[in-house]
Amino acid sequence: MSLRIPLPAGLSRSQSTQDLIKYSSADAIDGIARNPSHEDQKKVTASLPQNTVPKNPITMSTRFDTSYEPQLRQNLHISGLVPPVVESHDIQIKRCLRAIASKKTEIDKYIYLSHLRNSNFNLFYRLLIDNMREITPLVYTPVVGEACENWSHIFSEPEGMYLSWADRGHLSDIINNWPEKEVDITVVTDGSRILGLGDLGVGGIGISIGKLALYTACAGIHPTKTLPIVIDLGTDNERLLNDELYLGSKMKRLGEKEMMKFLDELMVALKTRWPSIIIQFEDFKNPFPSLAKYQNMYTCFNDDIQGTGAVILAGVINAVRETKIPPQDQRLVFLGAGSAGVGVARQIMEMFKKEGNLSEDEARKLFYLVDSKGLVTNDRGDKLAEHKIVFSRSDNNGQQYKTLDEVIDYVKPTILMGLSTIGGAFTEDIIKKMTNFSERPIIFPLSNPVSKSECTFVDAMKHTDEKVLFASGSPFPNYEGKNGKIYEAGQGNNMYVFPGIGMGAIVSQASLINQDMIYASAEYLASSLTPEEHADGLLYPRINRIREVSARVALGVVRAAERNHVARNPEINGMDDETLVEYIKQKMYDPSAVPTEATETEPDMWTWLTSKLSLPWSHSKL
Ligand SMILES: NC(=O)c1ccc[n+]([C@@H]2O[C@H](COP(=O)([O-])OP(=O)(O)OC[C@H]3O[C@@H](n4cnc5c(N)ncnc54)[C@H](O)[C@@H]3O)[C@@H](O)[C@H]2O)c1
């Protein structure tokens, strides 16, 4: 069933990047929880351990859902507090979509959706899951970037934890203040490099919130078991320091030493309260030291180095196949040699070693990294950051290549990656040149948000005569080719893997997240495309299948955890793939699985806050 929502005057249909008017709620449902009648699935389900289907308790943030039957309303003591009609989520979603379409700006849509998540998360996640393609860009990249930039102006609810330098020495006590008893996963940022937008201080918490919303929507981690964190060690952003509304500490950002000291304490505090917690590091300006220090001590990973490495590896596996050029004959230029650039280069190098039967040295020589000073070489005259050294060239005969143009002429690459934060860096000239070196050039402008993308999908298609194999970090609209064919832009965004990595680690009760598990996430993602998606020339699965895909990614992660003896969940011992996937799906939160009776639940943050503050309504039956 599809529905056309009228747009308000002034908002053109094509202008809306998210095209909120076209959706198909029933078609978009992945079928995981809604299609339990399939005979094979029934058999598999019957063989699963009992009590694996999570109940969906009613919390303060889901109490006023108009889908509740009269008896449930009576049990909850909310009769009269909810409009009389009893209506399905599908009907409520129509109302939400109308409300979203009526908002004039994307940030207004973001604010509306945040409010919905905080007031009725079951409805929010039903809306998101059923309309992934349209809603994801509004709660995640790219609009979340604008939200982070303006966080101190649009702020109305904390939605996570803010931990400041002044709190050091007391982090355990402060972590104990989080009102939810169980937390499976946290996303921690220091706000120092939010997307390609730089230092946004405590505004970076928007990224933690956005990532965790996708953990719930894509991998079914229960929303109350997710914890967004920003650590506030100051900011070097003058605009924020001069803003009277800024919500963070008004001091210059502290250095690496203080950061590590703070993180040491935080890691212990998190692990003490929730011994099985998964910790995802996100958008740190220099994320290498923390990953190196904690990856063998805690169940943690860095999304920008490892998640991005895995998701782009998956796209490259599929794209390289299309080029028909074997790995040993590919040449790769990376614009950007930071955490994402080096993380991606490392993962692709692993694949080239395996698939091309190359030694480490042979594989490494296929990579040319370019940073703000030009081609990364041993004799460039500056002290290279440690993470770049492995890819630094020594075969440049003393010549330095300063611009991307010069590097392209020198290397003649078959693959061009953008992780530089420089919007428009892949000029018409550069894109056209790429067609001289390969019939199907691989061009991935991966910087976020859209304004930082190294080129657009339109430019890449036009200037390669529609031959490009393309993926971008942020979403781009479809392109209509010369013969009327519609091409879809691949979205090479770590959202295709981090939910599955987290879910795989939770399901296996992994003690660590190691390279084999990250690599497996890429392999399982690459092989998750349907024959139809392959035939349509896609490099990544369609986003409306993300729950199905995340379950497969999680399967790969669990299998790798088992191989590496870091899986600790005895329930999964001996399960075949089919049973294990079903087990994973059964663990997924389903926003429509509303219980028919009220259940006792832990208080949520609002209840907890009101009780702490002794507000008049704090002990009411609400
Ligand atoms: N698509 C994804 O899933 C994904 C994942 C992670 C990061 N990213 C994006 O990648 C970008 C970079 O992230 P990061 O964590 O690597 O940041 P970073 O700050 O660690 O690295 C940026 C790199 O770009 C280089 N650079 C800056 N200006 C340049 C110029 N004018 N010419 C050439 N190189 C230049 C820097 O020298 C540095 O090597 C961001 O926009 C981020 O949003 C995308």
Ligand SMILES: O=C(O)C[C@H](O)C(=O)O
């Ligand atoms: O947040 C995203 O959209 C991807 C990535 O983690 C980034 O830093 O850009």
Ligand SMILES: [Mg+2]
């Ligand atoms: Mg990131």
